[in-house]
Amino acid sequence: MNINGDKLNGIKKPEGDDGRDKAPVAELNLRRRRLVRGVTAVAPLILTLRSGALAAASCTGVKAINVSVASNNKPASGIPGQDYCATQNTSLNSTCVAPGQLTIDTNYISASTGKCGSNHAGQQVAILSSASVTSLLALR
Amino acid sequence: MLLGLTSASRGLVWQSWDDVYLVYQPSSTETHVFNDTTTLILKCLGQGELSQEGVKSWTEAALGVGQGELDADEFAFAVGRLEELGLIERSEELIAI
Numbered sequence: 397m398n399i400n401g402d403k404l405n406g407i408k409k410p411e412g413d414d415g416r417d418k419a420p421v422a423e424l425n426l427r428r429r430r431l432v433r434g435v436t437a438v439a440p441l442i443l444t445l446r447s448g449a450l451a452a453a454s455c456t457g458v459k460a461i462n463v464s465v466a467s468n469n470k471p472a473s474g475i476p477g478q479d480y481c482a483t484q485n486t487s488l489n490s491t492c493v494a495p496g497q498l499t500i501d502t503n504y505i506s507a508s509t510g511k512c513g514s515n516h517a518g519q520q521v522a523i524l525s526s527a528s529v530t531s532l533l534a535l536r
Numbered sequence: 537m538l539l540g541l542t543s544a545s546r547g548l549v550w551q552s553w554d555d556v557y558l559v560y561q562p563s564s565t566e567t568h569v570f571n572d573t574t575t576l577i578l579k580c581l582g583q584g585e586l587s588q589e590g591v592k593s594w595t596e597a598a599l600g601v602g603q604g605e606l607d608a609d610e611f612a613f614a615v616g617r618l619e620e621l622g623l624i625e626r627s628e629e630l631i632a633i
Contacts, residue, residue: 438599438606440614441556441571444621490565494549497562 458528460493465516470509474523477507481514482522493532498522500529538627539615540585545578545623563622573599573606574614581624588615 460482463471471481482498503513504526512521524532544563551558557575559568570578573595580586580594588611596606618624 438573438601439610440573440577442574442614442617443569445567494562
């Protein structure tokens with residue numbers, strides 16, 4: 397989400413001379429804030445939280461685990477009837493998953509067969525709880 | 537020399553928190569804290585490549601401050617830092633001959 401409440405990569409290039417809006421964002425709010433906080437607030441702020449533990453704690457996506465799927469389409473872990481399989485659009489390098497990184501199967505891991513809803517035989521998938529799937533869909 | 541966004545910056549996950557933004561970068565698994573000014577620099581470049589001077593001018597206008605009020609050194613430092621993080625990149629301006 398950006399300052400407009402939109403995803404930054406969702407910004408469309410407006411028609412016009414250089415393609416940049418002249419009065420872009422919630423200007424009144426910005427000016428009001430700036431009047432209160434003073435000119436120093438104009439300076440760019442970039443802080444990076446390098447602690448892995450902190451990064452994990454502040455995960456803004458959802459939790460998922462990286463799991464291999466056997467040739468019979470059964471994932472190595474996950475609870476049949478409760479968890480979901482998901483295709484990794486970009487390889488998971490952490491347990492914090494952002495929207496767009498995964499394509500979620502429409503069905504649970506089958507309670508009767510223990511297999512993923514779609515065929516992922518031989519692949520690495522992400523396993524998510526149903527709560528995580530709900531959160532991920534809400535974040536999109 | 538033009539500035540532009542990298543693909544990594546297009547995958548950022550934004551969360552507003554009071555006056556700042558918590559920004560998760562999946563490509564590095566790092567979490568950053570940006571303020572309005574930094575956010576606007578990225579927003580400007582989200583609309584297309586632009587010179588560093590152009591980005592600074594646009595950001596000042598978006599912030600509602602006068603031209604030149606954004607300190608040039610602080611702005612250049614921020615641009616350099618965003619480059620280090622892999623969120624923006626420089627490209628040579630094409631000149632028609």
